[in-house]
Amino acid sequence: MKLAVPKEQSPGEQRVALVPGELARLKAMGVDVAVQAGAGEAALYPDKDYEEAGAQVERQLSRLYEGADLVAKVLAPTAEEAGQLPEGVCLLSFLAPSAHLEALKVLTRRKVTAFSFELVPRISRAQAMDALSSQATVAGYKAVLIAADRLFKFFPLFMTAAGTVPPARVLVMGAGVAGLQAIATARRLGAVVSAYDVRPAAKEEVKSLGASFLELPLESQEGAGGYAAAQSEEFLARQQELIATHVAASDVVITTAAVPGRPAPRLITEAMVRSMRPGSVIVDLAAGSGGNCELTKPGQEVDAFGVHVIAAAELASSMPTHASSLYARNVSSFVQLGVKEGRWAPDFTDEVIDQSAVTVQGTVHHEPTRALLEGQP
Numbered sequence: 001m002k003l004a005v006p007k008e009q010s011p012g013e014q015r016v017a018l019v020p021g022e023l024a025r026l027k028a029m030g031v032d033v034a035v036q037a038g039a040g041e042a043a044l045y046p047d048k049d050y051e052e053a054g055a056q057v058e059r060q061l062s063r064l065y066e067g068a069d070l071v072a073k074v075l076a077p078t079a080e081e082a083g084q085l086p087e088g089v090c091l092l093s094f095l096a097p098s099a100h101l102e103a104l105k106v107l108t109r110r111k112v113t114a115f116s117f118e119l120v121p122r123i124s125r126a127q128a129m130d131a132l133s134s135q136a137t138v139a140g141y142k143a144v145l146i147a148a149d150r151l152f153k154f155f156p157l158f159m160t161a162a163g164t165v166p167p168a169r170v171l172v173m174g175a176g177v178a179g180l181q182a183i184a185t186a187r188r189l190g191a192v193v194s195a196y197d198v199r200p201a202a203k204e205e206v207k208s209l210g211a212s213f214l215e216l217p218l219e220s221q222e223g224a225g226g227y228a229a230a231q232s233e234e235f236l237a238r239q240q241e242l243i244a245t246h247v248a249a250s251d252v253v254i255t256t257a258a259v260p261g262r263p264a265p266r267l268i269t270e271a272m273v274r275s276m277r278p279g280s281v282i283v284d285l286a287a288g289s290g291g292n293c294e295l296t297k298p299g300q301e302v303d304a305f306g307v308h309v310i311a312a313a314e315l316a317s318s319m320p321t322h323a324s325s326l327y328a329r330n331v332s333s334f335v336q337l338g339v340k341e342g343r344w345a346p347d348f349t350d351e352v353i354d355q356s357a358v359t360v361q362g363t364v365h366h367e368p369t370r371a372l373l374e375g376q377p
Helices: 020-028 047-052 061-065 079-084 101-109 124-129 131-150 177-188 202-208 233-248 270-275 320-338 351-356 367-374
Strands: 002-005 032-036 056-058 070-072 090-093 113-116 158-160 163-165 169-173 192-196 252-255 281-284 301-304 307-311 357-360
Touching: 020 032, 020 047, 020 320, 032 047, 032 061, 047 056, 056 061, 079 101, 090 320, 101 357, 101 367, 113 351, 124 320, 124 351, 131 177, 131 252, 131 281, 131 307, 131 320, 169 177, 169 233, 177 192, 177 202, 177 252, 192 233, 233 270, 320 351, 351 357
Parallel strands: 002 032, 002 070, 032 056, 070 090, 090 113, 169 192, 169 252, 252 281, 281 307
Antiparallel strands: 113 357, 158 163, 301 307
């Protein structure tokens, strides 16, 4: 059985879907690995490391895909990349299906069976395959480093002969994986940290990291799989009203709130940004799905009334060595689930396989994606 790993083509993407350290595990499953030349260089995994680990390094894409049963990528393929995949192959990657409908049409025409890591259910036995969480860990950590770099103040308390310097006040909105990692990192840097989440269950996790949890008089908004549910306009308006004073008092606000398959909830209004002290920083980790801040501009850092509003998309790619290592373990764990006696034979009665499949041999398996495709002109 052969697994092919092409070089990522998206501008600025530095991660690679498989690292040399995972090859021994795959070899034990009966999986041979071929890697496109240069695929891991940006993440500091040179071709010689893959060769020494037993992978075949191929320069030509046609040679890479020859005889491949599986293809592993990080980001969703473009329509052009999808057209280069071998007919009937299996693709493992982030797919963001609602944002890549043209590529999905190509995948169905080429009878590709495509699994999306965004759709892996959040259940205990699927934790090793949870690429959303592994990459969110990197993003939450890096968001705090960016904020500390942009802030014109120290994060920790300093007591010096020249006087006492108070610690920075950091507010984290959304206490999922990225939010919790942001809390932990900001605490390590010495900031006073508070956090808010619409799910009351997040309170104990926040407090266990040494942060205070903001309890607002609002009903729980917990959805399926531990994610936050989509909120009504009335709920968001009341939430904004109650959170405004906490935003104004913060030196740094890091927002991580997201609802799978929907635009990010708008948590910070222009009026809230105006209320913050000049020099304050907002790092919006939900920029890729529209942003939690009203003034977020995807891919840009905006100076709004003296406040730095940073749209932080694909932060995991800025730390590609560890991000790739974590993602590679997600990939090899998913492969292990689908390998039976040395061949790829995914069992669609398994909820992890079933729920993460977007296309299966020329048909659209994922119901929400099928509805989007059928609704197109």
